[in-house]
Amino acid sequence: MFVVPDPGRLRLRTGLRAVAGVGLAVLITALSGLPLPAVIVAGLAALLALFTVADPTVRRQAVTTALLPAVGLPVLALATWLHGAPLLRDAVFIAVVFCGVYARRWGPRGNALGIFGFMMFFATQFLHALPAQLPHLAAAVGTGLAGSSTVRLGMWCIERRTPPPTGPAPLTARGLARPTTRQAFQAAFACALALAVGRVVSDDRWYWAVGTAWWIFVNTASRGETLVRGFRRVVGTLAGIAVGLLVAVPLDGAPVPTAALVAACVFGIFYTAAPSYSWMMFFVTVMAGLLYGLLGVLHPGLLGLRLEQTLVGALAAGLAVALVLPVATHGTTDAWIRRALLAVRHCAAESARRLAGEAAADPAPHVAELEVLLGRVRVSLAPLLHPLSPLRARKDRARQVLALLDVCAEQARGLAAVAADPEASHDARLTTACRRVEAALHALLPTAGSVAVAADRVPEQHPGAEPALAHLRDLEGALSSLAAPLRGKTHGIFAEA
Template structure:
């Protein structure tokens, strides 16, 4: 698991820069809150606001990112006011919290901006419960949120705006539909039902920390699109929490809120949250859990009993999420899985065409940003396929086919990265065979994505003289081998048959 986090491909060192910038932005936001006389509660609220501004905003363009960042306080501050006002009215508070959950998930239908605003609204309500915020604190908390979002924006769009050079691709969106066929609509109903279960049972477990259960349910639903994905994420959420609690007993409890070591450890947790998010949900949750423990240490309430309670509430939240996706408007895995695989394969062709055009001398062709998009799509494929390759899946044949598909898609990505590296060399020459090989790749992708009946075969050729041709031939072989697990003899997609378990 540790190897997966630190050895996973990081094209352009995007994850590294993402994590380092987060530490800088959140650290500066906390410093600004301190310099302006904010209380500890204000600094925690501001730090969370900066974290969300840097973590959740994923619009495809810098302008879109700036607009979404500017809208965060417009959504968060009214929710914060409602949460503080309703502390003395538990029933109204609970119903409002569930409404925020449902609206936050439903907002994902409007793409990355809706997702970002929905997460910010939920977490603003959540932090009000975490800090027991009162109406008297609202002016100071408003200022902390505004200052922190502004500081995070200054870092993201001014001090360290690496996206300006990279032109980040559009963030992959889940498959769409109409009415209850739309994934986001079904998930909004599921999340509300799961959060309702977590809220009621969580309050039976603890009248003070019940919101942990609701938070666990919420975050299990984030970035999932099927019941299989949600079940696996629930398992990983609990596993990450258990590991984080164990580490907290060794680290956070002995520190007991000492300012300097706590600040250093929180910075390390922030780095790991951002660095591991794209490759390991378990590691991300371990880091989140440890960071929460350190913050409780600052507040002076950390003890082993509190950690045991966090585990219990996380289990309640995970159970609520699993029951909701299994019983309430379930979304099957195969629909989303097939869509993500097809999009990844089409991106493979686009990357190949860009690299080949670059080798042919085109100054405008640049496969780098397409490779970043491919990595994002492959991440979505892995998430969707996770139920099939999970160690607890007893369907061994399906598990083998799913692993084969993932391995071959990884081979495609490896060959694409190698081809792009060759294309980036100004001394690389254009071989006349490149165009023909690229056309064969295009034909292979069309056969896999559009269900053509003609069989796919790799080109029988000796070792090519040009490195670019070697990568293209390797890509052809991987695509040809993908035909067997992805297609049935009739020519219809076989992938849909892998879903019976979930």
């Protein structure tokens, strides 16, 4: 895990910045004289702001962060006021779940606001907060966001130097087929089931089951993705509980070592979030145990109960994606692969135009889009590539498709680099090669329109065209090889053969 490539050391810097932001938020809140529960809420608010606010520009990040209290404080107040009315509280909690997931249709800002609202309701259950504590908790949200914003938007503004890549637009659909609408119903069902069963397991700590079900649905788009994420959450939680028994329980809330370990967990959460959900959950679980130690309620039985509630939440999420508006993995994968191939097509066409002398043609944006889309394809294929997947034939096809798509991306990058070279020249062989690439793409995407390639008045041969020809030949070969694994024995790429 800790040897996974970290280009530009972005994950390292993001993790260190998170420690600084959360640490400053906690310090400000503690120095303000607020009680320990408020300090924990401040740290949580800071962590959520740093973790969930993912707008592409610093200005939009600032706006989203400023909007967090507008969602979080009303939810926080409602949760505390309903503390003495369990049935109504539970109903409102499920409504918050539905609205929080539905808000994802408005992109990164909606996602951040939805998560923040859910976690404010969750935090009141974690702390068993009462209405009398509301002023302190509300003040803590403010100090927590102020501390994290001071670091993120001022002292350590990573995005000004290394802008994050823009994520791919979500797959489009309408009505109940829209991903956010479908997931809102699935998450509401899963959380309601987790709440009901979790209450049977423990009338005091049922919220862990709800939290598990909620977070499993974040950044998933199909049944397979959700099931794999649930499995990874259980694995990470189990490992975190084991370490909690060895570390958090003996510490018993000792302030200085607990604070140091919580800071290490915050770093671990941010450093491992992108490459490994299991590792991230390991650090979340260890941190939760340490916080329970600070609150004076930690004991081995509590950590065991945490595992039970995690299993309940994971099973509830699995049932939800199987029974409520299910979306098969292959359908989602087909769509993402199709978009990746379209990006290859546009990259080749723009490169050809650039080589033909069109100064305005630029394949670079399509190369960047292709990289992001390939990341989404990998996520979608994760269920088929999982070691426990019993579908060996489909697993082999998935590996083959990923390997060939990586070759396509490599050749597209090389072709774009050649096209950007002012010494590169176009000739008739390049036009012919581009047409062969177009034909290979049309065989994979017969319903997509063709992309015109300039072909008038070009020299027969030019030495500067050789590198581009090599990239186009390899790209054509990879695309031709994709035909067999993509088609299989059905029209769906990864439908059952």
